[in-house]
Amino acid sequence: MIIAHLSDLHLDDDPRAESRVAAVMGYLADLAVDAVVVTGDIADHGAPSEYARAAELLKHPAPVLVCPGNHDVRAEFRTGLLGLPASGDPIDVAQEVGGVLFALCDSTIPGRGAGFLADSSLAWLDETLSGGDGPAFVAFHHPPVEVGVPLVDAIRQSGEDRLASVLNRHPRVVALLAGHVHTGASTTFAGVPLRIAPGVVSQSLLPVEPGAGRGWDEGGPLDYERPPSLLLHVLHDDGRVTSHQRIVSC
Numbered sequence: 515m516i517i518a519h520l521s522d523l524h525l526d527d528d529p530r531a532e533s534r535v536a537a538v539m540g541y542l543a544d545l546a547v548d549a550v551v552v553t554g555d556i557a558d559h560g561a562p563s564e565y566a567r568a569a570e571l572l573k574h575p576a577p578v579l580v581c582p583g584n585h586d587v588r589a590e591f592r593t594g595l596l597g598l599p600a601s602g603d604p605i606d607v608a609q610e611v612g613g614v615l616f617a618l619c620d621s622t623i624p625g626r627g628a629g630f631l632a633d634s635s636l637a638w639l640d641e642t643l644s645g646g647d648g649p650a651f652v653a654f655h656h657p658p659v660e661v662g663v664p665l666v667d668a669i670r671q672s673g674e675d676r677l678a679s680v681l682n683r684h685p686r687v688v689a690l691l692a693g694h695v696h697t698g699a700s701t702t703f704a705g706v707p708l709r710i711a712p713g714v715v716s717q718s719l720l721p722v723e724p725g726a727g728r729g730w731d732e733g734g735p736l737d738y739e740r741p742p743s744l745l746l747h748v749l750h751d752d753g754r755v756t757s758h759q760r761i762v763s764c
């Protein structure tokens with residue numbers, strides 16, 4: 515099984531973001547991947563027009579699975595992307611694809627940049643993972659650990675010990691998929707591989723990289739010149755997950 519993983523599209527009714535998403539989806543259009551996972555910040559402001567465009571762009575023969583990020587708005591996300599009635603409740607969605615479970619959790623706190631999995635989301639995740647023993651991916655927007663990028667480490671997912679407890683009960687989880695960082699990164703959490711997709715809209719800079727000290731009036735520690743990229747995760751029969759990064763020209 516091969517899973518395409520992209521994140522942080524930040525569609526904002528501007529042609530720039532749209533062309534980058536179109537380039538990534540154009541690249542994927544010719545690939546027989548089994549699923550496409552998008553780990554949040556699909557819209558930049560959560561406007562209905564942004565989700566309408568996202569719904570048009572995020573099309574693929576394989577299932578396209580989405581979760582919200584801190585720039586998304588739950589009610590508009592539900593109606594515009596999922597075709598569900600508007601509601602401000604957490605958006606937790608599970609789907610099985612080819613015998614593999616994808617559990618996508620809502621790590622957002624409405625109106626805030628930082629992340630947290632509500633008790634209801636964790637209970638849902640625990641119950642969902644209890645429903646079988648095949649391989650499972652758990653996806654959310656905010657990484658539950660620091661990753662060396664100060665901008666996002668300050669607004670990572672907190673309350674992570676509760677998530678670790680759930681994961682410890684379910685060895686079927688082969689990897690965690692996240693976004694938020696705007697850089698392709700690989701680490702671990704609770705002994706489980708954590709793969710973070712790069713930002714389609716921009717790439718964040720490590721403190722040692724030129725430009726990382728820029729103020730927000732100069733664009734901040736984000737590089738908007740580099741081309742968009744994504745991850746392709748290969749799930750092996752033994753449960754290992756190998757992740758490949760692809761840069762897409764646009």
Ligand SMILES: [Fe+2]
Pocket residue numbers: 522524555583585694696
């Ligand atoms: Fe983002």
